[in-house]
Amino acid sequence: MIAEAAIARVAEREAERFRAANPRAFAHRAVATGWFQSVPFHWMKDWPSPVPIVAASARDATLTSIDGHTYDDFCLGDTASLFGHSPPALAAALARQAGEGLSYMLPTERGAALSQRLAAMFGLPQWQVTTTASEANRAVIRWCRGISGRRKILIFNGAYHGAVDDAFVDLKGGDPAMRASLIGQVHDLRDTTTVIEFNDQDAVAAALRSGDIACVLAEPVMTNVGMVRDAPGFLAALRKLCDETATLLVFDETHTISSGYGGHGVTHGPRPDLMVIGKSIGGGVPCAVYGFSAEVAERMAALNAARPAGHSGIGTTLSANALAITAMDTMLGDVITPAAYDHMLRGAARLLAGLEAEIAGVGLEWRVAQVGARVEFLTCPTPPRNGGEAKAAMHPALEAAIHLFLANRGILLAPFHNMMLVSPVTSDDQIDRLVGAFADCTRALKE
Structure with a gap:
């Protein structure tokens, strides 16, 4: 002591x-x-x-x-x-891109190459780009609710997924409570967010078998409340329970990309249905990505085709700007090896x-x-x-x-x-x- x-x-x-x-x-x-x-x-x-x-x-x-x-x-x-700070390949690529334009609102040839690098490294075939991991998590939550028709998400007590309102629910004395530190929060998040303790397989089973959870949003290892390792067999059981209950499993690997090449899911398993990666993938340039399976992509496309015209609530003008695309393509091609x-x-x-x-x-x-x-x-x-x-x-x-x-x-x-x-x-x-x-x-x- x-x-x-x-x-x-x-x-x-x-x-x-x-x-x-x-x-x-x-x-x-x-x-x-x-x-x-x-x-x-x-x-x-x-x-x-x-x-x-x-x-x-x-x-x-x-x-x-x-x-x-x-x-x-x-x-x-x-x-x-x-x-590392400013890897030479990244610094050179950013300087070249600065002379060619920073944001077009149009796809680029380099973006096509990046999509292939993402699929090869992380094992999911379809991707979208955002400006931050917070934005990516918000988008993923919307998609999961939209394609499942379910309102609730499941998170783990003490988790942090960026500035995402839905994730700021904690357990206090065993009961869900909105995080007291939130500024200006006016909606009761407990109506649409279920919170349980990490590594509690029985609690996961009970929550998912209710049939109203759209997705589990989790770090495969908790890293923002100290570090809490997954108990042996817990992640495999989580994957199995999600499959049994038609619940989407989302891994926020913004931090657990540290686990190994391809992140924690690729290195140790299991594989999620969707994943989010931010910060390091652009070497510090503001950008993030979320990837998803072919089955999820089909459901997303069907939802897009069926919904009325108008803004989806997903995306910003600077999402997938040319500078971010160049940063990520360079990092995955030359630095993150x-x-x-x-x-x-x-x-x-x-x-x-x-x-x-x-x-x-x-x-x-x-x-x-x-x-x-x-x-x-x-x-x-x-x-x-x-x-x-x-x-x-x-x-x-x-x-x-x-x-x-x-x-x-x-x-x-x-x-x-x-x-x-x-x-x-x-x-x-x-x-x-x-x-x-x-x-x-x-x-x-x-x-």
């Missing part, structure tokens, strides 16, 4: 160290007053430092701040730059082993979880089995102190939880520096 007094002591000391080392970041906040709360978007305030680090540039797995500090970047844009995953998985295994050794060395009852190239330390003795247990095990003050300690020593972790990403350009030296700084932090907390 780590004493609360020790957490407070380390946090205060590290905050002072940050203030002394980052004067330009504080000056930046003073002049960025045109932004609400001094940042272009609110989650930029979620870092544990007294003010956000202000980025100047990033390349490969390294980020440099305006205060001149160089960081080993294990956040990588919270997966947006999972395959089996060889890249070989490097990522080897590095993640090195990181996992190093963290486990240091945790054991200081006698802490913590655990380390791994989902392919994604590693996360858990400040609890038992890996959580579901979102409820994961939320109960979180220790925000402790995690913030660790993150700030590491940032002050040139190591960036994702600010929302304890996630560390290993990219194809992350070096062994960077991994070893992270493990060493983590060891120094645990010793400081144990003093």
